[in-house]
Amino acid sequence: MSATPTTTGFGSVEAGSKRSIVSQIFPWLVLALVLAMTITPIFSLIAGSFSLSRLPNEFSLDNLGLANYYAVWVEQRIDRVLWNTAIYVIGSTIFGIAIAVVLAWLVERTDMPGKLWVYAGVPLAIAVPGILHSITWVLLMSPRAGFINHAWMGATGTSTPLFDIYTMGGLIFAEGLRLVPVAFLMMVPLFRSMDPSLEEAAATSGASPLRATRRVTLMLMLPGLTAITIFQAITALENFEIPGILGLPVNLHVFSTRVFNIIDNVGTIPAFGQANAAAIFYLVVALIISVVYIRLVRHSERYAVITGKGYTPRQIRLRGWRYVALAGALLFLFVTIVLPFLVMLYISLINYMRQPSWEAVQNFSFQHYERVLNQPRAQKVLWNTIYMTIMTATSVTILSFIIAYIVVRTRFVARYFLDLLAFLPHSIPGIVLGLALFWLLLQFDILTGASTFGSLYALVFGFTVLFIAYGVRAMSTALLQIHADLEDAAKLSGAPPFRVATRVFAPLLMPTIVGIWIYCALLSVRFISLPLILSQGGDNEVLGVMIWYLWDNGNISSVGAIGVVLMLFMFLLALVLRFVGFGRQRSVGAAL
Amino acid sequence: MITIEDLHVIFQTDGGKVHAVDGISIHVHAGEFYTLLGPSGCGKSTTLRCLAGLEHPTSGRILLDGEVVYDSNRGIAVPPHQRDIAMVFQSYAIWPHLTVFENVAFPLREMRPRVADKEIWERVTRALELVQLSGYEQRPAPFLSGGQQQRLALARAICRESPVVLLDEPLSNLDAKLRVETRLELRSLVKRLNMTAVYVTHDQTEALTMADRVAVMNAGKVVQETPPREIYQKPQSRFVASFIGQINFLDGKITAPGTVDTPAGKLKFVDGKDHTVGAEVTVAIRPENLRPADEVNAKFGSLIEGTVEEVVFLGNTLDCVIGVGADKVSVQLHPSNSISPDDLLKVRVRPEDITILAE
Ligand SMILES: Nc1ncnc2c1ncn2[C@@H]1O[C@H](COP(=O)(O)OP(=O)(O)O)[C@@H](O)[C@H]1O
Numbered sequence A: 001m002s003a004t005p006t007t008t009g010f011g012s013v014e015a016g017s018k019r020s021i022v023s024q025i026f027p028w029l030v031l032a033l034v035l036a037m038t039i040t041p042i043f044s045l046i047a048g049s050f051s052l053s054r055l056p057n058e059f060s061l062d063n064l065g066l067a068n069y070y071a072v073w074v075e076q077r078i079d080r081v082l083w084n085t086a087i088y089v090i091g092s093t094i095f096g097i098a099i100a101v102v103l104a105w106l107v108e109r110t111d112m113p114g115k116l117w118v119y120a121g122v123p124l125a126i127a128v129p130g131i132l133h134s135i136t137w138v139l140l141m142s143p144r145a146g147f148i149n150h151a152w153m154g155a156t157g158t159s160t161p162l163f164d165i166y167t168m169g170g171l172i173f174a175e176g177l178r179l180v181p182v183a184f185l186m187m188v189p190l191f192r193s194m195d196p197s198l199e200e201a202a203a204t205s206g207a208s209p210l211r212a213t214r215r216v217t218l219m220l221m222l223p224g225l226t227a228i229t230i231f232q233a234i235t236a237l238e239n240f241e242i243p244g245i246l247g248l249p250v251n252l253h254v255f256s257t258r259v260f261n262i263i264d265n266v267g268t269i270p271a272f273g274q275a276n277a278a279a280i281f282y283l284v285v286a287l288i289i290s291v292v293y294i295r296l297v298r299h300s301e302r303y304a305v306i307t308g309k310g311y312t313p314r315q316i317r318l319r320g321w322r323y324v325a326l327a328g329a330l331l332f333l334f335v336t337i338v339l340p341f342l343v344m345l346y347i348s349l350i351n352y353m354r355q356p357s358w359e360a361v362q363n364f365s366f367q368h369y370e371r372v373l374n375q376p377r378a379q380k381v382l383w384n385t386i387y388m389t390i391m392t393a394t395s396v397t398i399l400s401f402i403i404a405y406i407v408v409r410t411r412f413v414a415r416y417f418l419d420l421l422a423f424l425p426h427s428i429p430g431i432v433l434g435l436a437l438f439w440l441l442l443q444f445d446i447l448t449g450a451s452t453f454g455s456l457y458a459l460v461f462g463f464t465v466l467f468i469a470y471g472v473r474a475m476s477t478a479l480l481q482i483h484a485d486l487e488d489a490a491k492l493s494g495a496p497p498f499r500v501a502t503r504v505f506a507p508l509l510m511p512t513i514v515g516i517w518i519y520c521a522l523l524s525v526r527f528i529s530l531p532l533i534l535s536q537g538g539d540n541e542v543l544g545v546m547i548w549y550l551w552d553n554g555n556i557s558s559v560g561a562i563g564v565v566l567m568l569f570m571f572l573l574a575l576v577l578r579f580v581g582f583g584r585q586r587s588v589g590a591a592l
Numbered sequence B: 001m002i003t004i005e006d007l008h009v010i011f012q013t014d015g016g017k018v019h020a021v022d023g024i025s026i027h028v029h030a031g032e033f034y035t036l037l038g039p040s041g042c043g044k045s046t047t048l049r050c051l052a053g054l055e056h057p058t059s060g061r062i063l064l065d066g067e068v069v070y071d072s073n074r075g076i077a078v079p080p081h082q083r084d085i086a087m088v089f090q091s092y093a094i095w096p097h098l099t100v101f102e103n104v105a106f107p108l109r110e111m112r113p114r115v116a117d118k119e120i121w122e123r124v125t126r127a128l129e130l131v132q133l134s135g136y137e138q139r140p141a142p143f144l145s146g147g148q149q150q151r152l153a154l155a156r157a158i159c160r161e162s163p164v165v166l167l168d169e170p171l172s173n174l175d176a177k178l179r180v181e182t183r184l185e186l187r188s189l190v191k192r193l194n195m196t197a198v199y200v201t202h203d204q205t206e207a208l209t210m211a212d213r214v215a216v217m218n219a220g221k222v223v224q225e226t227p228p229r230e231i232y233q234k235p236q237s238r239f240v241a242s243f244i245g246q247i248n249f250l251d252g253k254i255t256a257p258g259t260v261d262t263p264a265g266k267l268k269f270v271d272g273k274d275h276t277v278g279a280e281v282t283v284a285i286r287p288e289n290l291r292p293a294d295e296v297n298a299k300f301g302s303l304i305e306g307t308v309e310e311v312v313f314l315g316n317t318l319d320c321v322i323g324v325g326a327d328k329v330s331v332q333l334h335p336s337n338s339i340s341p342d343d344l345l346k347v348r349v350r351p352e353d354i355t356i357l358a359e
């Protein structure tokens, strides 16, 4: 056997060395790509903030200065916006985390009945776009015409409304509720991985169940809880849909709306340079919080491999409170999922804007659906949205796999830098990235003669940058759980890299791949901040933006019809996410 | 069949450079069962992974079947999937999403030109028969016991009929009893298929019972390479002597050719080497080579005597520690001896059972 050449042979020398060159250059190409995706927009944002020309396409090196910073930071008092933002972020985070903790505790550690409803319902709440939430709250709680306020004033005869959603309290309420689902999904594994023997030890030491929970469980969970809280604070800080609908109309500004307001204010000339100066302040605040977050999770959560320990934690008996707890949980689901749907459904079916009544119900008709969906604009927007969503989800998934693979599996010298770089966009607020791309793509088109600005690809690019941090984290968590030997065994079985990817990684990572894909699809439909800035009319208008302008123009029935269709579509995606992607909620939480 | 020349592997880690493999050169003959033995972290797996192409050596040259698969000077690095090598992993690396049959068939399905389905079926069936896993073909691989997974990994390695098989501590995850049974089965299977095997282990018993030749490694270097019996009987360094089996070390000084002076007295030895008179050396003696002095062995060997300090009954042996001057010497006796602490014990050692180490 020694001398006879084998059928496959030991491979040719040339092929061998060529391959190794490709495999050496490839990571650098990926690094360059990620660098280009993250750093160049930021660079153009900074450059633009010094530009004193009125419009981005008039940018010139001769016309630079600090006037924008002076105008925004000093004249317009950015500290007020900072103050508002702080109250809004802290308030909504506390509100959202508190609800999420109670919900997670109820389903994981108590004998509350009907837990399945909560597990099944919460992911659905992720699917409701924020803009539809805000619109729902306005329809219900705007001071005069809000359904609730109207009914209240009618019933009591007073002229003071019960609620006013156009306030800081309204912002905190609306955003707090939006934070709950993801916070809940992140918390469930935290509660689940708690070793019950620690609590039992406290119990045998004479601590009552509640004291054991407080002194042992809570203390042990504190690092994890802190990380989740900061994560949610970043989410709140970056959100635009809530303050955009509830704060912007009454000039109650937080960072995201302030930046938008500078370039999109009726009756004034957009001041792009000033918007950039404000955005840089915004970005720095977000970066600082993100750095705190990275430092917190770097060693703990990131590389913790999930162990499937098969114990059932001791459940606290709620006795008579069981049904009270269930009612509370169901109320949350009703308010965040069912209510918005009912409100959208209602306004889509009535002929003209009127308060809910039996008479209104009798006159329901589907005319708005027919009218809206037959518009060429709506069809175009629908198609744009679907195309953009598919492209975004696919590119994020593929890119995340490549980056995560390099970071987790290779010894590429710059892998930690690549990892950090891929996490960086997590701290770029959507509105800021939108603005940055506005500048970048305009300049890019001027230089190259291409027409990226105003195209759907601008949105795909922007969303890919925004979601890559999420994708890479989810993917590397999953990759870390696949033993490297499984890959090596395939290589030694004669499988070239591409076949290893399709025969070993693809099937083993399928739940994660599907999970990332659908989650990014959901996010890209939900997010309106970035497309709002980048949308230039019909060519790259997407559903979220169309709803925004329909609402802005008071076209409420159309908002309802589109809202209903959108929500049904999103629920469908969320259901697929739950049943196909991710081994239950576990990895979604772990990955966020 | 396999030649490694001056192999170096240096890892860059957060704590600085790690010289995992530090200039290894070995040659494995066709059909040989070659074992790399050493403590954990000494670079065995890294060496094996270089052979497989899974690790990139920093420098050196590797030849398989006369063909260069790695040469740092000429920039040759054949990737693993182009090397005709089978490997059995410590973790078994059974793909959990495939059935038993598909796990074994995997390497055959990757062959180009394609192998016909019928032939795949025949070869997989034969391989599963050889490892006694017939009847499990359609079972999802995760539903096998540890021992069965180990055999499945073996079946996958042999079914592609490559001339070389690499095994990285394949038995270390089995329980003790199964490990003993599998050792010889594994060796005879590899021999029957006429494969060249490189076997990595940190378990001396595995190395001694299975190998044709053992290379003992320490800190990235091969420190001794001989057939198993010689490794045990003629260790060339303190490290090898103490790594394999139990051994007593005594400081000594050569006083005349064939005589060494130690705290336990003057001892006679023969090792066929020239030692300078007056040289400081270490004397190594295995506990089982110290036998109670009686009329039969009075004719040969040197006498050592001391007070018994400790006696441990182990069933098949009686281990005692005797104090000889300031030193302690372990002695392994037959359990029929009745010895208790504070007794005076006289033992004899044959000249050929004494190893002189030049350190
Ligand atoms: N990928 C790696 N990165 C850094 N150091 C490594 C890597 N792989 C192995 N080492 C180090 O190289 C040395 C040898 O490892 P290894 O070959 O696995 O030893 P063993 O003999 O136990 O199989 C160890 O010190 C180990 O920590």
Ligand SMILES: [Mg+2]
Pocket: B041, B044, B045, B046
């Ligand atoms: Mg090892």
